[in-house]
Amino acid sequence: MELGGLLTYGVFFLTQAGIYAVLALGLNVQYGLTGQINIGVAGFFAVGAYTSAILTTATSSAHLGGFDLPFLVGIAGAMAASAIVAVGIGWVTMRLRSDYLAIATIGIAEIIRLAFKNEEWLTNGVRGIPGIPRPFVETLGADPLISLGVVLGFILLGYWMVERARRSPWGRVLRAIRENEDGVMAAGKNVARFRLQAFVFGSSLMGMAGGLYAHFLGFISPEAFMPLYGTFLVWVMLIAGGAGNNRGAVLGAFAIWMLWSATDSLTRELGAEYATQAGALRVLLIGVLLQVILIARPQGILPEHGRRKGSR
Amino acid sequence: MATDLLQLAIYGVVSGSILTLGAIGVSLIYGILRFAHFAHGDLMAVGAYFAFSLVAGLGFPLWASAPFAVAGTALVAVAIDQTVYRRLRRVSPIILLISSFGIAIALRSVVQLIWGPHNQVYASGIQLPWRVGDIVIKPDHVWIVLGAIVLVTALHLFLTRTKMGKAMRAMSDNMDLALVSGIPSERVIVVTWAVGGGMAAVAGIFLGMDTRLHPVMGWSLLLPVFAAAILGGIGRPYGAIAGGMVIGLAMEMSTVVIDPTYKPAVAFALMVLMLIVRPQGLFKGNP
Amino acid sequence: MTLLAIEGLTGGYGGADILHGVDLRVEPGEMVVIIGPNGAGKSTLMKAAFGLVKIREGAVLFERRDITALRPDQIVRQGISYVPQEQNVFPSMTVEENLEMGAFIRNDDIRPQMDRIYTFFPRLAERRDQVAGSMSGGERQMLAMGRALMLEPKLLLLDEPTAGLSPIFIDQTFERIRKINEAGIGILMVEQNAKQALAVCDRGYVLTMGRNRVDDTGPNLLANKDVAEMFLGG
Incomplete structure (x- = not known):
């Protein structure tokens, strides 16, 4: 590969990894800080992507809208839409054990996937939504570096928000809930409300990542999400990087995305006739990697601050 | 209209039978190990494909390959427990759940690696259905329902008549007391995985008979299976029977009014309703 | 000794x-x-x-x-047998099954010992098919002791x-x-x-x-x- 191609690939790689980093930060609010299990990450991601796409594309007869609104409005809408879905699902499950939330998020992600696939008036079904404008394309042009810059900017924004939340009294209550729910309840705090807030906050970050993804690719369709593998990768990223540690979440996203991309180029060597097997093999490797991390280094690369080794 | 509804009810009982077998395993495992086993759907797929190998590869009839598939899947379940879950049991149920999510993905990849990503069927061609008035009954459907009844009865006898079965109930009832009574917990856990895995294999084979084999077949059924288990009161295998039937019937009957694509949404809605109204399930579970 | x-x-x-x-x-x-x-x-x-x-x-x-x-x-x-203070029975199992679980590690005939316990606690004999969770606190305490005694x-x-x-x-x-x-x-x-x-x-x-x-x-x-x-x- 010549230098120009390598650079283009590098920018593409970093942008995608960056979007995963935002997802990992969102999951870190839910799992890392609060101990909630969300297996429907891809669902909130898709809601964000479609919301921003519908808000920002030119008017089309193929789907709802578009409303031709600016990029930042699209992202804000993406966060709001994911947050609304999160309030709905959270309201039902916040008082229950974390397993119920996990099952409910599987359900909601599945329903979102089905709806986006079948409700053509809303999303144009399997044909997807094309022509999603790149971020700030009118003022800054279509250079991929701009997209990368925008994504990195949003990582910083997300990191700043989550890190501030983590250090705040609110974040301390979340950790206390995770460690000793009864104690927090005895202290007179409304545990369910804190949990709901964290769940909605995390989900809105996932919506933000979805919006970024839509603008970065310019086209979205129900199949473009790898619904389950997407969720799974984010989980591996967070666990590998270090649940509860925001820098760990970002680091994990880049590290695992690098690994994932590397296995992709490896399997490409095998040739087209083994493409599906190669794909399965990649997923299998990541699946095994997760087990190895959980058993050998459950605290991740960068352990949570103030947590003793292996205490999780 | 009445015949249509009756016809749908028959489909509902068939899919309810399949869900029941899956939900019983989920409930047993939850009762004893206290975690939601997210790889259960993919364990079902593994069972279905084991049987497929014997049918397509060695020319076995399906009924003769079932026992081997059950044994093979039970073995896989026990092996996963011994290599992975056993090491995580002392950490926390949440970590087990995340681990099982990874196992689910890994199992599906293995299925895809070995058997490919495409649809498969046990037997090609169309079965001649029986007609009772305007009602159509496929022989496969009869076998599925009968098979589920036999298995559920066998499980009932196992849980109430054998020492090991009673020990499983005891551990699910009161883990600490089981330990101080000298019940060998590790042995009971292994048997639990074998029973849960075996039932999952049968559910997978039945699902393959009813529809087709596909690497995602198990994961797609995970939501309704858990809905059934929760409806019946998770940790209560007997509740899973009622839960499975309710979910199966509701999913099929709902196609009268809504698009069949949204069948999983019906299971989801019932589950959510149950979580709001009566989180402990129809029969008191372990919430 | x-x-x-x-x-x-x-x-x-x-x-x-x-x-x-x-x-x-x-x-x-x-x-x-x-x-x-x-x-x-x-x-x-x-x-x-x-x-x-x-x-x-x-x-x-x-x-x-x-x-x-x-x-x-x-x-x-x-x-050595141990009777915990609380949660010392298997609530969804019958009295008889509770006693049986107490003797899990015995491979010989447990019938004679079970009969002895029923003689000692006649109340348990009356309730042998009742589910332990539905019994009174005093009855549960008897059952808990009975379970522990099954190992002699x-x-x-x-x-x-x-x-x-x-x-x-x-x-x-x-x-x-x-x-x-x-x-x-x-x-x-x-x-x-x-x-x-x-x-x-x-x-x-x-x-x-x-x-x-x-x-x-x-x-x-x-x-x-x-x-x-x-x-x-x-």
């Missing part, structure tokens, strides 16, 4: 130590009671004999065999067997424990009803803050002024 000997035991549940160098012994056929204020480590001491406590220093000997490092399921096989242990550990029972049941329970003891089974129990417990026991240990305070025969402890002031309500 001393049945149970706890020597210089220090330990707890993983955090700070609860017990600090405690000694205790039970002779064959003896009934021994541990009393003391809340938080003195009474239950912890008894659980230590059953492998349920992290022991940092000291030893637990059963018939002179060192059982300090054994797990509960291994200790059961040595001939040499030593029975009872954690506050009269807690939460009405006065009539308390008397009955002490009476039953005495009878079990008369059959030659060594008993070590923790009790809040110190006066009654000391009245029926052979010897008692008074524990405060995880340390031995006094130990003596039951009557002597009852007569001891300090003990009386501390625990017996003057």
Whole structure:
């Protein structure tokens, strides 16, 4: 590969990894800080992507809208839409054990996937939504570096928000809930409300990542999400990087995305006739990697601050 | 209209039978190990494909390959427990759940690696259905329902008549007391995985008979299976029977009014309703 | 030969130590009671004999065999049974199944022992097919003891067997424990009803803050002024 191609690939790689980093930060609010299990990450991601796409594309007869609104409005809408879905699902499950939330998020992600696939008036079904404008394309042009810059900017924004939340009294209550729910309840705090807030906050970050993804690719369709593998990768990223540690979440996203991309180029060597097997093999490797991390280094690369080794 | 509804009810009982077998395993495992086993759907797929190998590869009839598939899947379940879950049991149920999510993905990849990503069927061609008035009954459907009844009865006898079965109930009832009574917990856990895995294999084979084999077949059924288990009161295998039937019937009957694509949404809605109204399930579970 | 000997035991549940160098012994056929204020480590001491406590220093000997490092399921096989204070039955199982689970590790015919327990607790015989969760607190306590006796242990550990029972049941329970003891089974129990417990026991240990305070025969402890002031309500 010549230098120009390598650079283009590098920018593409970093942008995608960056979007995963935002997802990992969102999951870190839910799992890392609060101990909630969300297996429907891809669902909130898709809601964000479609919301921003519908808000920002030119008017089309193929789907709802578009409303031709600016990029930042699209992202804000993406966060709001994911947050609304999160309030709905959270309201039902916040008082229950974390397993119920996990099952409910599987359900909601599945329903979102089905709806986006079948409700053509809303999303144009399997044909997807094309022509999603790149971020700030009118003022800054279509250079991929701009997209990368925008994504990195949003990582910083997300990191700043989550890190501030983590250090705040609110974040301390979340950790206390995770460690000793009864104690927090005895202290007179409304545990369910804190949990709901964290769940909605995390989900809105996932919506933000979805919006970024839509603008970065310019086209979205129900199949473009790898619904389950997407969720799974984010989980591996967070666990590998270090649940509860925001820098760990970002680091994990880049590290695992690098690994994932590397296995992709490896399997490409095998040739087209083994493409599906190669794909399965990649997923299998990541699946095994997760087990190895959980058993050998459950605290991740960068352990949570103030947590003793292996205490999780 | 009445015949249509009756016809749908028959489909509902068939899919309810399949869900029941899956939900019983989920409930047993939850009762004893206290975690939601997210790889259960993919364990079902593994069972279905084991049987497929014997049918397509060695020319076995399906009924003769079932026992081997059950044994093979039970073995896989026990092996996963011994290599992975056993090491995580002392950490926390949440970590087990995340681990099982990874196992689910890994199992599906293995299925895809070995058997490919495409649809498969046990037997090609169309079965001649029986007609009772305007009602159509496929022989496969009869076998599925009968098979589920036999298995559920066998499980009932196992849980109430054998020492090991009673020990499983005891551990699910009161883990600490089981330990101080000298019940060998590790042995009971292994048997639990074998029973849960075996039932999952049968559910997978039945699902393959009813529809087709596909690497995602198990994961797609995970939501309704858990809905059934929760409806019946998770940790209560007997509740899973009622839960499975309710979910199966509701999913099929709902196609009268809504698009069949949204069948999983019906299971989801019932589950959510149950979580709001009566989180402990129809029969008191372990919430 | 001393049945149970706890020597210089220090330990707890993983955090700070609860017990600090405690000694205790039970002779064959003896009934021994541990009393003391809340938080003195009474239950912890008894659980230590059953492998349920992290022991940092000291030893637990059963018939002179060192059982300090054994797990509960291994200790059961040595001939010690343990009745926890709460949640001491399998609630969704019948009385008969509960007894059966008590004898899980036995491979011989358990029928004769079960009949003996039904004779000893006629109430359990009446309710043999009833689900344990639906029984009264007193009946559950009987079942819990019955379950523990299914192994025909040499030593029975009872954690506050009269807690939460009405006065009539308390008397009955002490009476039953005495009878079990008369059959030659060594008993070590923790009790809040110190006066009654000391009245029926052979010897008692008074524990405060995880340390031995006094130990003596039951009557002597009852007569001891300090003990009386501390625990017996003057």
